[in-house]
Amino acid sequence: MQRKRTLAQQDALVAFLLILPSLLIILGISLQPIVSTLYLSLFEAQRGINVQNVFVGLANYAALLNDPVFWVTIQRTMYFTVVSVGLELVLGLAIAQLIHSHPPGWQFLRTSLIIPWAVPTIVNGTMWRWIYNADYGALNGLLLQLGIIDKYIPWLTKPNVAMNLVILADIWHSVPFIALILQAALATLPADLEEAASVDGATAVQRFLLIRLPLLRPAILVALIVRTVEAFRAFDIIYVITNGGPAYGTVTISYLTYLEMFSFGHIGRGSALSFLISLFTLAMAFVYIRVLYRPEETL
Amino acid sequence: MKKTLRVILLSGLVLLALLFVYFPVAWLVISSISTRSELLSTPIHWIPQHPTFQNYINILLPTQGTSEVAKTFRITLGNSLLVASSVTLIALVFGSLASYALVRLRFPFRQSTMLGILGTRMIPEISLVIPLYLFATRVGLFNSPAILVITYLSFALPFAIWLMAAFFESIPVELEDAARIDGCNRLETLWRIIMPISSPGLVSTGLFVFLSAWDEFFFALILTSTVSAKTVPVAIAEFTGRYVVDVGGMMTGGVLAAIPPVLLSLIFQRYIVSGLTAGAVKG
Numbered sequence: 075m076q077r078k079r080t081l082a083q084q085d086a087l088v089a090f091l092l093i094l095p096s097l098l099i100i101l102g103i104s105l106q107p108i109v110s111t112l113y114l115s116l117f118e119a120q121r122g123i124n125v126q127n128v129f130v131g132l133a134n135y136a137a138l139l140n141d142p143v144f145w146v147t148i149q150r151t152m153y154f155t156v157v158s159v160g161l162e163l164v165l166g167l168a169i170a171q172l173i174h175s176h177p178p179g180w181q182f183l184r185t186s187l188i189i190p191w192a193v194p195t196i197v198n199g200t201m202w203r204w205i206y207n208a209d210y211g212a213l214n215g216l217l218l219q220l221g222i223i224d225k226y227i228p229w230l231t232k233p234n235v236a237m238n239l240v241i242l243a244d245i246w247h248s249v250p251f252i253a254l255i256l257q258a259a260l261a262t263l264p265a266d267l268e269e270a271a272s273v274d275g276a277t278a279v280q281r282f283l284l285i286r287l288p289l290l291r292p293a294i295l296v297a298l299i300v301r302t303v304e305a306f307r308a309f310d311i312i313y314v315i316t317n318g319g320p321a322y323g324t325v326t327i328s329y330l331t332y333l334e335m336f337s338f339g340h341i342g343r344g345s346a347l348s349f350l351i352s353l354f355t356l357a358m359a360f361v362y363i364r365v366l367y368r369p370e371e372t373l
Numbered sequence: 374m375k376k377t378l379r380v381i382l383l384s385g386l387v388l389l390a391l392l393f394v395y396f397p398v399a400w401l402v403i404s405s406i407s408t409r410s411e412l413l414s415t416p417i418h419w420i421p422q423h424p425t426f427q428n429y430i431n432i433l434l435p436t437q438g439t440s441e442v443a444k445t446f447r448i449t450l451g452n453s454l455l456v457a458s459s460v461t462l463i464a465l466v467f468g469s470l471a472s473y474a475l476v477r478l479r480f481p482f483r484q485s486t487m488l489g490i491l492g493t494r495m496i497p498e499i500s501l502v503i504p505l506y507l508f509a510t511r512v513g514l515f516n517s518p519a520i521l522v523i524t525y526l527s528f529a530l531p532f533a534i535w536l537m538a539a540f541f542e543s544i545p546v547e548l549e550d551a552a553r554i555d556g557c558n559r560l561e562t563l564w565r566i567i568m569p570i571s572s573p574g575l576v577s578t579g580l581f582v583f584l585s586a587w588d589e590f591f592f593a594l595i596l597t598s599t600v601s602a603k604t605v606p607v608a609i610a611e612f613t614g615r616y617v618v619d620v621g622g623m624m625t626g627g628v629l630a631a632i633p634p635v636l637l638s639l640i641f642q643r644y645i646v647s648g649l650t651a652g653a654v655k656g
Contacts, residue, residue, distance in 0.1 A: 082479065088559045089478035093486065096471035096530055103527040104493040107504035114503060169390055177383035179391075186394045188645060192638040193398070194588045196606035197627040200613045201401045204620060212400045215417030226415075246397060251649070258650045293650075307497045310590045314610045331499050336595070341503060348500040359495035 108352065115346035121339035134346035143330070144347075150237070151326040155305040158241045158248070162301060163294070165245065166252025171282075173253070174260040184257065187250035195247065199314030202243035206230055206315070233323020236316050240324055244311055248304075252297045259293035260286075299362045303355050327351055401631075404624040405429070412620050428625035442612060442619050446626040448600045449608040453630070456518050456604060457586040460525045464582045465575060468533030473563055475534065476541040477549070487538075494531035498591045501527060509596055516598045524592045529582045536581060536648065540574025541567070577644035584634050605630045 115134055117127040138144045169187070173180045190198070205212045208228035217223045230236045267289075268281050276284070287294075309328040312318060318325040318333070325333065328351065335344035404412060405428055407421040431443035432450075474480075475487045505524050506515075514520040544567060552562045568575075590606040597603045609630060612623045638645050 085478045085559065086480035089474040089480040089483075092470040092474035092478075095467045096490070096534060097486075099467065099526055099530055100490060100493050103505065103523060104496055104501065104531075107501040107508075107527075108496055110504035111500050172383065172386050172390065175383060177380060177387050179384065179387045183387050183390055183394075185639065185642060186391060188638045188642060189398060189635055190394055192584065192634040193631045194606055194634060196588075196590050196609050197401075197631045200609050200623065200627050201397055203613055204404065204624065205397060205400060210413050210415070210417070210620075212417060215415070215419075219416065246393070250394070254646055255649050258646050303495065307499070309499070310606075313590075313594075314613055317614065328497070328499055335499075335503060345500075345503060348497065348502075351497050352500045355495050355497055356492065359492055362495075 111345045111352075112349055114342055115349050117342045119340075119342035119345070121335075121341055127342070130342070134343050135350075137343065138346055138350070147325055147327055147330045150324070151306060154237065154241060154244075154308065154326055155302060157238075158244045158305050159298065159301045161241070162245055162248045162252050163298060165249045166297070167256055167290075167294075169249065169253040170256035170260055173257045184254070187253055189250075190246050191248075191250040191254070193247070195310045196314050198243060198247050199311045202239070202246070203230075203315045206239055230316055231320050233320055236320060237324050240312055240315050243315060244305070244308065247311075248301060252301065255293055255297050256290060259290055263289050296362070299358055303358045303362075306354060306358075307351055401624055401627055405621060405628045407621060409619075409621055428621050429629075431622070432625060432629060440619065440622060442622040442626070445600055445603075445608050445612075446605065446622075446629065449603050449605040450629060452518055452600075452602060453587060453604040453606075454633075456521045456525065457583050459518075459522045460529045460586040461579050461583045463522070464526060464529040464533040465579050468530050468578070469537045469568075469571070469575065470563075472534045472537035473541055473567060476538050477546075478559070490531050490534055494528060494535060496527075498528070502592065502595050505592070506595055515596060516602045518602050520596050521589075521593055521602065521604065524596065525586050525589055528589075529586060532585065533578050533582055536578040537571070537574055540571050540578075544570060573644065576641065577648045580637060580641050580644060581648055583637070587634055 114127075116129060116131055118130045118133070119127045169183075173184050193201075206229045208214070208226060208230070211226075211229070213229065214223070214226040218226065229239055263286065268285050271281050271285055307328045308326055309332065312324050312326060312329055313332075316324040318329050327347065331344050331347040331351065334340045334347060403419070403421060406424045406426060407418065408423050408425055411418045411421050411423065428443070431439045432446045435444055435447055471490075475483060475490075501524075505520075505527075509515040509520045509524075514523070548566055548570075549562050552566045557565060588606070589604070590610065593602075593604045593607045594610070597607060600608075605626065609623065609626055612619070612626070
């Protein structure tokens with residue numbers, strides 16, 4: 075008994091020493107800053123030297139909620155998130171399904187999918203911006219040669235078109251991620267269930283909807299949650315393709331926060347915005363951790 | 374007959390998917406080896422008549438006369454490599470130690486520590502950036518590779534802990550018990566038994582951490598101002614905004630920035646797929 079307790083104490087001590095460096099780093103560069111941001115969000119804080127910060131309580135949050143720009147931005151962010159993640163899921167599932175049916179070249183396709191996923195986001199954005207170029211872009215060149223358009227179109231000058239083209243670039247980058255996750259999940263599914271259903275006379279569509287899709291649910295959920303969090307706070311790809319333009323037409327919530335903080339110098343207000351993004355993300359993280367920790371429960 | 378039709382249809386879809394994957398990349402690469410006049414011609418030159426590697430030579434083997442763009446890419450590629458490797462190394466060392474303790478040792482608040490660490494992984498960079506910026510200027514680290522290494526650990530370290538946890542959990546406890554019966558203490562067990570069999574986990578974790586650090590843009594955009602610390606994504610983004618003329622040079626920078634992550638991912642393909650399934654996530 076005596077010896078057992080000392081062992082447990084020894085374990086706790088070793089654990090403490092092993093975790094300590096990581097804990098200190100995380101406390102210093104994540105927890106302290108997020109608390110600091112929360113604190114700043116309660117002030118009328120401006121960027122600049124010797125600017126006096128004035129405590130305003132929740133006024134920054136109240137001002138945001140009363141600001142039509144905030145709501146338009148939320149709407150735009152929702153559009154970006156729902157459309158890109160929705161299409162990514164459908165296309166990702168389709169490609170996973172395609173790979174799973176092992177047609178000629180499926181291994182090459184699976185390997186190829188790694189490329190868009192691995193290309194850095196900024197390179198991806200620059201590449202698409204060049205493809206969308208109004209005067210020399212490949213999109214115009216291709217569509218003209220195919221006879222779909224009769225003259226070059228300045229794609230990125232209309233807000234809604236620009237938004238959809240940013241989404242296309244995001245889709246190119248992220249569909250492979252979903253497809254790779256789902257095809258790996260498909261490969262682990264038991265074949266006998268579907269065989270049995272087939273024997274019982276279930277059609278291919280029925281087998282897909284009633285057996286395969288429910289079995290894939292945990293993998294789909296993980297992919298969905300991860301992508302939703304990422305799309306909701308998308309910044310890099312918008313920054314490089316449209317710079318938030320035209321006419322603020324592609325400014326999403328992260329981009330607005332960036333503008334408030336670094337273009338307008340509204341540190342307090344920007345902090346409030348960024349804290350709202352964190353809250354949303356943490357809510358999603360909560361779901362994420364639950365899903366990952368007990369996948370069998372979600373079946 | 375029906376079977377042949379099915380194969381033809383599926384092959385068509387594979388081809389379509391491959392086109393979707395390769396069309397943009399091919400155009401990126403072609404643009405990087407095209408001459409300026411060919412890039413700016415209408416109708417578009419899909420296949421360059423005078424392919425040139427001059428853009429690559431300018432960046433990789435600079436001479437006195439090489440352009441600003443090429444010089445910047447050369448330096449910032451180096452910065453990216455330095456920052457991403459340092460982050461990977463630090464995150465692997467501290468992350469795997471912490472992860473082992475969190476998975477295998479029993480101590481008070483174990484579960485809540487684990488959840489807390491995972492939670493910090495989800496905090497968006499934009500919520501941390503102002504305090505980190507103030508910190509950087511106060512301690513004189515603004516515009517240094519060091520501040521990037523420090524700030525990147527905010528996502529890299531929890532990420533590494535999370536990934537390594539999945540690997541440590543898959544190692545049978547009996548192995549450790551056997552080692553302890555043979556007289557190893559906890560640290561010896563970790564060093565002699567656990568680490569060697571976790572090397573696939575370390576490789577995979579290192580890969581994901583490296584890729585996410587190489588990809589990082591926002592902290593680098595805010596916390597650096599000159600080529601002494603700028604990373605390659607920041608350089609590319611800046612040129613995209615400014616130099617419309619040297620498209621070839623920019624695309625070459627893009628190709629060079631994409632080569633390390635793409636090559637690494639292709640070489641360690643099987644780790645990527647298993648890592649993604651384990652909940653590893655880099656966009």
